[in-house]
Amino acid sequence: MLDAVHRDIPIFAICLGAQVLAAAAGGSVSRAKTSEIGIYDISPTTEGASDPIFALAAPSPVAQWHEDEVAALPAGATLLASSELCMNQVYRIGSTQYAVQFHPEVDSSIIHTWEEHADNAFIESGKSSVESEVKMAEEALFAAWKPVVQNWGRLVLASVLV
Template sequence: MTRLLVVVPSETDPPARLGSWLRTAGLDLDERHLGAGDELPAGLDGYDGLVLLGGPQSSTDDAATSPELVGVRALLGQALAADLPTLAICLGAQLLAQVGGGRTRVGVDGPEVGATLVAKRDAADADPLFRPLPLSPDVIQWHHDEISELPPGATLLAGNPHYPHQAYRVGRHVYGLQFHIETTPEMVRAWAASDPVGIAASPHDLETVCLRAEAVHPDVEEVWEPFAGRFAELVRARARQAA
């Protein structure tokens, strides 16, 4: 069985639908829930890919503030060095940018929350995961920090007018997504209830943010479940090479 390490920094952002899609695509998921006390492996030996999810931690947190992220950063460094198939989402994408030599900061235009669109960049047409996506796919946003500089040599794959660095690739197989594709409507509602600052930054009230997100979840699934399947194929290809 092809093994995928799934790192969950917070129980507020579990793999949810993404985990189901990846299992359906034939991957064996080893989930490590840091908020529930799970330990990270020392390294990535024995794994064919890595998924790193989000959480309420800030990418600017130091080791004293978020000690659980120290090991996460170390694993990202190993994944980059090995060009291991990796999908890093929201906080994960910000940490990936930092480890790769880019920069993050508190978002200069404030939080970005709720259902929105991102737009593919020209380089996406040559990318095996992004090429089949529609030009402007639906996504769910929920972040206060931004990726202000991509890692040197990274390929920008998607952006939007609010924050330009929405999706990128480092090397051939390491991907960062600033947005969410894994959510359920219940997850979004929980985030909205716990984030009055984020809601205040939106042009919509809490209930409207939640209803708009609920309405686009079928479209998110239609577009991003096949994307997850294409990522799973990268992981399977890595496993075949290692066999």
């Protein structure tokens, strides 16, 4: 992964991937004080509001499922969004490596599968289910993250055409 960073290859790291990217690039990962399981809002930084991929203008809903977090960003990384419980929700390294602590790819059917195969994060959250919470938020999640995925696709396409 660090080789991809040095070669400026586009990366979109999700959850554990964001943690691996941070650790590989010189940041650190630790157990979160409080796990995030379910729907939470993240708030953009000034840089996040003007970022060409994320362009978050206001707090946005995200689906979370983690008990570890990026405790310290790698040197030179740019923080793009945070939540009340997790400071480093979205960050960028350079101009093509992005990382998110949350799960923009999930919907309620994926959450249903995760609940069936409960991991420590879910068990220790004390929640019996978040499937309905995610189901109720699906429209807002799709509206918030579809433009980001489209922007990301354009970035990847532009890097291939160079």
